[in-house]
Amino acid sequence: MSTYVYGIAAGSHPGLPEGMGGVGDPPRPVRILRAGDLAAVVSEAPDGLRPKRKELLAHQNVLSEAGAAGCVLPMRFGSVAPDDDSITGVLAERAEHYQERLRALDNRVEYNVKANHVEEAVLHQVMAESPDIRGLAEANRQAGGGSYDDKIRLGEMVAAAVKAKEADDGAAVQRALESAADDMSVGPESTGWLANVSFLVDRDEAESFLAAVEQVRKDMPHLEVRVNGPLPPYSFVEPGPAEPARTVASGTDTGAG
Amino acid sequence: MTVVPAQQSGGGGGSSGLYDVLELVLDRGLVIDAFVRVSLVGIEILKIDVRVVVASVDTYLRFAEACNRLDLEAGPRKDPGLPDLVGEMTESGARGKSKGALSGAAETISDAFKQARTEGSEGETESRPRARKSTSSRRKEEQE
Numbered sequence: 001m002s003t004y005v006y007g008i009a010a011g012s013h014p015g016l017p018e019g020m021g022g023v024g025d026p027p028r029p030v031r032i033l034r035a036g037d038l039a040a041v042v043s044e045a046p047d048g049l050r051p052k053r054k055e056l057l058a059h060q061n062v063l064s065e066a067g068a069a070g071c072v073l074p075m076r077f078g079s080v081a082p083d084d085d086s087i088t089g090v091l092a093e094r095a096e097h098y099q100e101r102l103r104a105l106d107n108r109v110e111y112n113v114k115a116n117h118v119e120e121a122v123l124h125q126v127m128a129e130s131p132d133i134r135g136l137a138e139a140n141r142q143a144g145g146g147s148y149d150d151k152i153r154l155g156e157m158v159a160a161a162v163k164a165k166e167a168d169d170g171a172a173v174q175r176a177l178e179s180a181a182d183d184m185s186v187g188p189e190s191t192g193w194l195a196n197v198s199f200l201v202d203r204d205e206a207e208s209f210l211a212a213v214e215q216v217r218k219d220m221p222h223l224e225v226r227v228n229g230p231l232p233p234y235s236f237v238e239p240g241p242a243e244p245a246r247t248v249a250s251g252t253d254t255g256a257g
Numbered sequence: 258m259t260v261v262p263a264q265q266s267g268g269g270g271g272s273s274g275l276y277d278v279l280e281l282v283l284d285r286g287l288v289i290d291a292f293v294r295v296s297l298v299g300i301e302i303l304k305i306d307v308r309v310v311v312a313s314v315d316t317y318l319r320f321a322e323a324c325n326r327l328d329l330e331a332g333p334r335k336d337p338g339l340p341d342l343v344g345e346m347t348e349s350g351a352r353g354k355s356k357g358a359l360s361g362a363a364e365t366i367s368d369a370f371k372q373a374r375t376e377g378s379e380g381e382t383e384s385r386p387r388a389r390k391s392t393s394s395r396r397k398e399e400q401e
Contacts, residue, residue, distance in 0.1 A: 005292060049295050056282050057275060076286035078295030090291055114277060123323055137324040145325060155317025158324060188280055198281070228277045234285035 004045035005079045006062045007072040010102050011037045015069025023058045030062055033084055035091035038098055041066055045080045067232040071106045074232035105236060107203050111229030115173050115195040121222035126161040133157050166194035173216055180212035185235035198235040
């Protein structure tokens with residue numbers, strides 16, 4: 001019988017959600033496996049487990065519950081071990097590594113921040129800042145909308161200006177929140193948002209972090225800013241480059257086409 | 258232990274925050290090479306789709322139209338959508354007003370879920386409720 005793994009915690013974690021419903025239908029009860037000073041939050045792995053919404057939520061909920069009472073290293077969704085023994089084996093084998101991560105992340109949570117432009121507001125800015133775009137738009141308007149080619153030309157210019165603003169505003173959001181957090185991890189880029197950044201925040205500093213987010217919303221009213229958290233520290237479980245943020249951000253302008 | 262601050266935008270319990278944390282749950286977190294991972298067939302579509310919208314003729318035309326309609330004299334603050342948005346942000350209720358790219362992605366995800374559901378259903382206890390095809394998506398909302 002294979003075993004689904006949600007996360008790894010210290011053996012002394014005071015509130016591991018034993019018995020809570022996990023993945024599967026019916027939800028498989030959460031169990032705790034222990035090895036040395038470590039504990040793994042697991043359940044039976046249902047056959048044919050797929051990345052459905054319900055299962056993703058179950059994974060996230062178990063980790064939220066466990067994370068509320070103490071530090072848990074969240075597994076990526078869908079980690080299945082052949083049996084309980086192989087999990088306790090891994091815990092024993094890599095105990096030092098997990099202990100180090102648990103200490104580093106103790107009392108810290110992740111806040112994920114996503115921002116995108118309020119389209120009308122950003123178009124306003126772009127027009128206000130560029131005489132060329134303004135002129136072309138005015139000419140088009142006077143020509144009753146302009147020809148297809150004129151529209152494309154205007155649209156291209158606007159799109160380029162908006163893209164440049166996305167990069168600037170994304171960097172500005174990052175800068176504004178960086179100082180309120182202990183660490184930062186830039187998430188995958190996409191056109192859905194101009195900033196997708198996770199911040200590692202001390203629980204005791206969560207209020208000031210959220211205040212910093214509020215400030216960003218006030219200072220940049222042309223942005224829509226969404227915050228998710230506190231989350232288990234998904235983006236910070238692996239050590240490695242503590243601040244990959246800058247290198248990743250500087251590569252923002254690659255996909256120009 | 259310290260008190261956990263109130264969860265923003267319901268990422269834990271409600272499903273509304275799930276889209277926003279989806280890539281964290283699927284792409285981040287510990288990976289142990291001794292364990293296998295559930296197949297994510299269908300889910301990968303998300304990232305590809307979300308990038309497609311970048312710079313197409315449609316986008317250009319849309320921007321051009323929008324610029325033609327813009328009343329520059331009014332100034333950006335007059336945009337009636339703005340005060341609303343600011344107020345709604347914490348509830349993530351603003352999703353409906355966000356860019357088309359985003360809702361497109363959301364749809365793709367739910368499609369992927371449906372697809373995954375169909376593929377993975379044989380032998381599962383769920384296959385019974387699923388048999389009522391016409392209401393399956395609504396049922397899904399209720400159940401999950």
